[in-house]
Amino acid sequence: MLHRALLRQVTAHCCSSHSKQCIRSFRVSSCCLDDVRVRFAPSPTGYLHLGGLRTALYNFLFAKANNGKFILRIEDTDQSRLVPQASERLEEMLVWAKIPPDESPEVGGPVGPYMQSQRLPLYQEYVKKLLENGTAYKCYCSSRRLNWLRNDAIRRNEVPRYDNRCRHLSQNQIKEQELKGTESCIRFKLGAVKEPIEDLIYGSLANTVAEQEGDPVIMKADGFPTYHFANVVDDHLMGITHVLRGVEWQVSTPKHLQLYRAFGWNPPVIGHLPLILNRDGSKLSKRQGDVHIEHYRAQGYAAEAILNFVTDIGGGFEGRDSRHLLSVEELIEKFDVSRITKNSCRLDMEKLYHYNQLSLHKCLEDPSELKVLLAQLRDLLRKTYSERLWSSTAQERVLSTDYLTQVLEWSKVRITCLQDLLHPDFSYVWVVPDQLPVSGLPAMPCSHVTVLRRVEDLIASSTDSFTKENIARLVKNVGKEYKLKTPAIMKLMRMSVSGLTEGPPVGEMLAVLGKEAALERIRHAVWLIQSNN
The missing domain is CATH 1.10.10.350 (Arc Repressor Mutant, subunit A)
Structure with missing residues (x-):
């Protein structure tokens, strides 16, 4: 568990030069020790997968270990990739996994809305501030010109980047484009400075982002913000004190820090979680159906087994004993952010099978958990064998509490999840x-x-x-x-x-x-x- 002394140390840089500003308004990234606020901010582009659950879980554990709040924010600004009902399913899965958000689109809260598509007026208000202070500008480049820049860079074996042409337009040139009604987006002026980063997980880093890319778009022509802009504005307005996210966002952190500085805001403490890889070293993908949390739930895996599996491969605990299944409360109590591994994590599915078997044993010893387990098993059996359990007598016997409990006790050393009991090798138990x-x-x-x-x-x-x-x-x-x-x-x-x-x-x-x-x-x-x- 992160003690107050350590928390004070890692948040010190947030409350130093601008401490009066921090205290003045909670909406300006308050970093007080009693106000730890973290967020999980997925895009509703599909199912919640193991990588997303790991990010949500570590944010949840960090918040609860420090008496803080865990916020779910849906980042749905990329309208072209939205999947219907995905945001509702994401929140449902967090609740099922026993890591429910304190504030969310469903729960509500004091700093909503919690869906970015419902916060568009806020982004317009704040992008104007950057235009006014000269750290952002309108870009009138056509998609044709941008494609030419991209193809030309590829032809020369260079990384495609915007050439910042519109940053240097004169007032007359800008006026001319406005009079013609040329469509425009808004870009942020990246500073050519080496940006120091104090990563909560990886330690001291530095990056000169302007050497790697051109000025990024922060507001698209359709009026929707990009991830980088909305992310910074929302984290500030929602009082987020600590950001724990995937390491793939580490390269964007200097850009985000420059945006904070352009607004005159203090950034939250930022830490990055290592990649989760498949056992063969390939990158985990949302397209893999077998890494979706809904897949595991449908197979009869227990939420606590999945949480133990994720924390086992990702670290965050001292002296972890895989022979024991930790409850959510125990995970909170034992969590230590300083022990999160920096190395990429490889999935070992045998560990998931092991933890779920431990969960089955635990459920058989707890009457309330056994009741839930039996209900899940009955549901699976009705879906699988409804036509073959033809008589009411057969159904009454097979679906009875006594019989199902007896089967579970007998099979607990033979199966790793409830779905295993539907394998043809076990069909004789039911029909x-x-x-x-x-x-x-x-x-x-x-x-x-x-x-x-x-x-x-x-x-x-x-x-x-x-x-x-x-x-x-x-x-x-x-x-x-x-x-x-x-x-x-x-x-x-x-x-x-x-x-x-x-x-x-x-x-x-x-x-x-x-x-x-x-x-x-x-x-x-x-x-x-x-x-x-």
Whole structure:
């Protein structure tokens, strides 16, 4: 956990020369120790993925570890890339993941709106300030000219950049363009200075951004701000004290610091989180369906398992013991921003499977969490087997709390998520197999039907509890009676009750199914064998 002394140290530069301005109004980036405010500001261009969740989680943990506020702001200024309902789904996923925002489009708050498309008048107001103080200017360059600049740079093997032509227009030239009604955007004048950065994660850095790019557009011709401009204005007006974002934005930080200086504002403390890579070292992409949080939820992964997985690969904790699953409260208590790793993180999905298995064990021990788990499992089963759970009796048995709990207890060492229980190898747990690999039945001196009917009779007449030990004794007795080896009978039984040639021990399979379901499957197997003859 970040102690107050450390927090004071990393925020000191925000409250030094302009401390009176900080105190005067909370809307001017107050950096008081009791007012820690962080934000997660995604674009609603698709599903929340692991990288986005990691950023949101670390902001949430930092805020809560310091009694601060966690804000969700939707950056939807790029109207061409918007996905319908994406912003609602983003917030829903944060709530599901147990890291709900304190302020957001849904929750509201004192510094809203929290969607940038609803803040356009604010951006117009503040871009005028930069035009008035001479740190911004109108650019009348056509898209044709900009494309020519780009193609010419590529032809010369140079990085494409704007040549700042309109920065140097005379008043007469500007007046001429205005009279002609030439469409314009607004650009910010980058200073040719080496910009020092105190990165909360990476330490001291420096960058001369004007050597790498031309003056950036801050207000597009359609009246929408670019990310860089809206980001700075909103962070200031929302009182954001600390910015934790992906390292891909590190190169833009000098530009943002110059914008703060142009306004006369104090910047927040900024830290950058390392990249998350696939196991093979390739970059994580939103286009990968298997990194979306909604995908994991649909597969039956628990929110706490995903949070533990993300923090395990990204650091932020001392002496992390992967044998234990940490609750959200424990993650907050143990979080230490100084221990976030600087190196790129590689996904090891085995860790996610491990943490979700720990979560399953935890849920089985907690009545309230077990209730939620059972509801999720029932929903999955209804969607998967609704047509095959044809009788009300079958549904009542299979979906009962006792049966589902028994199956979960038995399978907890065999599965990593609820979706695993829908794999064909586990279908016999829920429905009677509709096929029997007759050609694979073990060779026997007597008919398979004779053996199965004898097993059926012994099970039906037995008054002993239906345990794997008693089942083993019963099978052994049948073997003696028909001079059969136990493995052959076990193989016949496995294929009869599950339709599988391999799987868990037969005694366990039958015991989990229960006496009546086991008898039902044996009778059905007899019918299948006879139908095949």
